[in-house]
Amino acid sequence: MALLPRRRFPVNSKVTKDRVLRVQDLAVHFKVREGLLFNAKTLVLRAVNGVSFELNAGETLGIVGESGCGKSTLARAILGLIKPDRGRVLWLGEDLGKLDDETLRKKREDMQIVFQDPLAALNPRMTVRDIIAEPLWTFYPRIARVQVDERVRGMMKMVGLLPSHVNRYPHEFSGGQCQRIGIARALVLNPKLVVCDEPVSALDVSIQAQIVNLLKDLQKKLNLALVFIAHDLSVVKHISDRVMVMYLGRSMEISTKEAIYRRPLHPYTKALIKAAPVPDPRLARAASDTGLTGDMPSPLELPDGCVFHTRCPYVVKRCELEVPALRRMENGDWVACHCAEELDLTIGKSPT
Amino acid sequence: MSLLEIKELYVDFKTAEGKVHAVTNLNFSIEAGDALAIVGESGSGKTQTMMAVMNLLAENGEARGKALFKGADLLQMNVAELNKRRGKEIAMIFQDPMTSLNPYLRIEKQMTEVVMHHQGLNRTEARNYAIEMLRAVRIADPERRIRQYPHEYSGGMRQRVMVAMGLLCQPDLLIADEPTTALDVTVQAQISQLMSELRVQSNTAIILITHDLGVVAGMCDRVLVMYAGEAVECGSVEQIFYQPKHPYTQGLLKSVPRLDQPGNAGIEAIPGNPPSLLSLPEGCRFRERCPQAHDACSQTPPMQLDEQGHAWRCFLEGDSP
Numbered sequence: 001m002a003l004l005p006r007r008r009f010p011v012n013s014k015v016t017k018d019r020v021l022r023v024q025d026l027a028v029h030f031k032v033r034e035g036l037l038f039n040a041k042t043l044v045l046r047a048v049n050g051v052s053f054e055l056n057a058g059e060t061l062g063i064v065g066e067s068g069c070g071k072s073t074l075a076r077a078i079l080g081l082i083k084p085d086r087g088r089v090l091w092l093g094e095d096l097g098k099l100d101d102e103t104l105r106k107k108r109e110d111m112q113i114v115f116q117d118p119l120a121a122l123n124p125r126m127t128v129r130d131i132i133a134e135p136l137w138t139f140y141p142r143i144a145r146v147q148v149d150e151r152v153r154g155m156m157k158m159v160g161l162l163p164s165h166v167n168r169y170p171h172e173f174s175g176g177q178c179q180r181i182g183i184a185r186a187l188v189l190n191p192k193l194v195v196c197d198e199p200v201s202a203l204d205v206s207i208q209a210q211i212v213n214l215l216k217d218l219q220k221k222l223n224l225a226l227v228f229i230a231h232d233l234s235v236v237k238h239i240s241d242r243v244m245v246m247y248l249g250r251s252m253e254i255s256t257k258e259a260i261y262r263r264p265l266h267p268y269t270k271a272l273i274k275a276a277p278v279p280d281p282r283l284a285r286a287a288s289d290t291g292l293t294g295d296m297p298s299p300l301e302l303p304d305g306c307v308f309h310t311r312c313p314y315v316v317k318r319c320e321l322e323v324p325a326l327r328r329m330e331n332g333d334w335v336a337c338h339c340a341e342e343l344d345l346t347i348g349k350s351p352t
Numbered sequence: 353m354s355l356l357e358i359k360e361l362y363v364d365f366k367t368a369e370g371k372v373h374a375v376t377n378l379n380f381s382i383e384a385g386d387a388l389a390i391v392g393e394s395g396s397g398k399t400q401t402m403m404a405v406m407n408l409l410a411e412n413g414e415a416r417g418k419a420l421f422k423g424a425d426l427l428q429m430n431v432a433e434l435n436k437r438r439g440k441e442i443a444m445i446f447q448d449p450m451t452s453l454n455p456y457l458r459i460e461k462q463m464t465e466v467v468m469h470h471q472g473l474n475r476t477e478a479r480n481y482a483i484e485m486l487r488a489v490r491i492a493d494p495e496r497r498i499r500q501y502p503h504e505y506s507g508g509m510r511q512r513v514m515v516a517m518g519l520l521c522q523p524d525l526l527i528a529d530e531p532t533t534a535l536d537v538t539v540q541a542q543i544s545q546l547m548s549e550l551r552v553q554s555n556t557a558i559i560l561i562t563h564d565l566g567v568v569a570g571m572c573d574r575v576l577v578m579y580a581g582e583a584v585e586c587g588s589v590e591q592i593f594y595q596p597k598h599p600y601t602q603g604l605l606k607s608v609p610r611l612d613q614p615g616n617a618g619i620e621a622i623p624g625n626p627p628s629l630l631s632l633p634e635g636c637r638f639r640e641r642c643p644q645a646h647d648a649c650s651q652t653p654p655m656q657l658d659e660q661g662h663a664w665r666c667f668l669e670g671d672s673p
Binding site: 066067174175176177204205206207208209210212213231232233234235237238261271272273274275276277278279280281283284285292294295296 | 393394492506507508509536537538539540541542544563564565566567568569570589590593594603604605607608609610611612619620621622623625626
């Protein structure tokens with residue numbers, strides 16, 4: 001009988017700058033049936049449509065975009081929870097799509113996720129101890145009870161919960177505290193990568209700041225590679241090293257935090273920055289509008305050419321015909337726009 | 353006379369665990385054409401205040417105090433009297449546009465109902481009027497769109513329909529409960545701009561309920577900050593944003609992540625959680641999270657008022673750091 005060895009937890013990995021994750025031309029399509037019986041036709045919803053990026057150990061990548069841009073689908077595809085229709089996810093050089101379920105499951109010890117709605121993500125019938133310990137039991141079935149208890153209490157302390165609350169149920173905690181439980185559960189196995197899917201958007205501002213600061217601290221302390229997904233640019237600014245902007249399933253821009261908020265390369269990034277509300281009455285009144293017109297097209301009927309051309313204030317003929325490739329600029333940032341060289345999108349300049 | 357004056361408003365809910373004190377001794381007023389923001393976190397009582405004013409509280413809810421609308425107390429009115437005002441003189445926009453629109457009815461039916469009832473228009477007049485309103489909130493192709501059902505609209509368009517419906521009877525007061533919270537930033541910017549424009553055009557007073565200080569800064573003249581069911585600070589936007597007096601307001605402003613400030617300036621969180629409304633602490637309700645709490649805070653702090661009309665509930669003089 002093959003018993004799993006009673007492995008010890010690995011001590012926190014040394015601080016390295018190695019590339020841990022590489023996503024290449026990833027696409028996830030869903031089939032959608034529309035219409036009734038004889039009129040029924042199958043449409044293809046291109047949720048993620050050719051996304052590429054790389055992530056180093058100990059680095060935080062923020063992913064921003066509006067609802068329907070494919071951020072959450074991308075998160076699931078990174079972790080192998082959805083099979084991609086095209087492209088690859090390389091984890092430490094290994095293609096996750098080629099692994100069988102059992103091997104993939106083992107890999108997930110290193111890759112964890114924190115969900116958006118903290119209360120919905122926790123099983124209401126389990127105590128905090130069981131919730132946090134569940135991944136331990138799954139990966140180390142023969143682990144000693146004392147060790148689990150010690151680990152759970154340690155995790156609770158680390159995320160700012162009282163270890164004495166270990167026997168309580170999720171409904172006894174506030175939203176912010178539930179999110180702390182979710183984070184403790186994600187970190188209990190000492191993962192190398194944590195994907196946070198809108199971890200703070202369901203929380204109040206003062207609590208949101210607590211969680212962002214907590215994630216930032218833990219990321220440094222544990223040298224985590226963090227993918228932080230949000231629709232709020234200002235939250236992402238406070239936690240990310242680099243930021244990727246998505247629109248209708250495509251990456252529009254990947255830039256360092258320093259560059260993207262000062263001089264974005266893509267017109268959509270600029271529109272997002274300008275649309276973010278400023279908590280300062282004088283500045284807010286002086287702010288001009290976003291320059292965006294119309295609504296986001298349906299992901300069932302993507303526009304030809306650049307997906308953003310229907311709303312872009314800088315649109316030229318070429319944008320309607322040719323899909324712009326994600327290409328590297330001189331400063332090392334990435335952008336998918338035909339006109340990136342000609343446009344000066346420095347924040348504070350008017351669009352002329 | 354103020355357009356709406358709230359005097360000593362209390363809202364309680366009877367629950368199995370005891371009485372929930374959602375709103376405690378709230379006083380404020382709004383003049384015609386003004387824009388007032390009520391800011392607070394979830395559970396601060398901002399929504400229940402307005403629900404009480406509109407007589408839309410849940411069955412176990414009870415409101416005491418006065419809500420004088422043009423001098424008449426809304427809390428004492430029977431349903432018939434209220435219905436003469438609701439929708440016509442006071443309109444409300446709710447947070448989630450999908451759950452406030454009826455999915456079984458065409459937009460046309462939902463929009464014309466109000467004007468046919470209150471203004472006695474016939475079907476064609478009402479329809480034309482509704483189309484005009486849709487055009488005003490920039491729905492493209494309104495003649496075709498008005499025949500559609502809510503699910504055929506995007507989230508932003510649904511919220512624009514809600515704004516249009518709120519403004520159909522050109523109310524004197526529009527209560528908007530988190531009108532942009534469920535929306536994306538670019539759509540949020542469009543809706544805020546739209547509401548500001550319509551406010552100027554029709555001289556409608558707006559009460560904006562929100563937790564987003566960014567939206568407030570661009571849209572409102574006055575701000576009321578609520579915490580755990582109490583008003584903790586009230587003043588003009590400039591006073592609240594540039595000279596906040598209450599430690600909670602100061603903390604709230606510091607915890608907002610900002611795009612317009614350079615560098616790695618961290619965001620400062622307020623430690624702890626708001627108190628349970630079932631068992632509120634004696635004295636200042638913010639005491640346990642307050643960095644400046646001292647012995648006196650075990651007593652209920654008074655509402656202080658300076659000459660500029662800036663009010664705050666704290667023992668401190670509130671010199672902003």
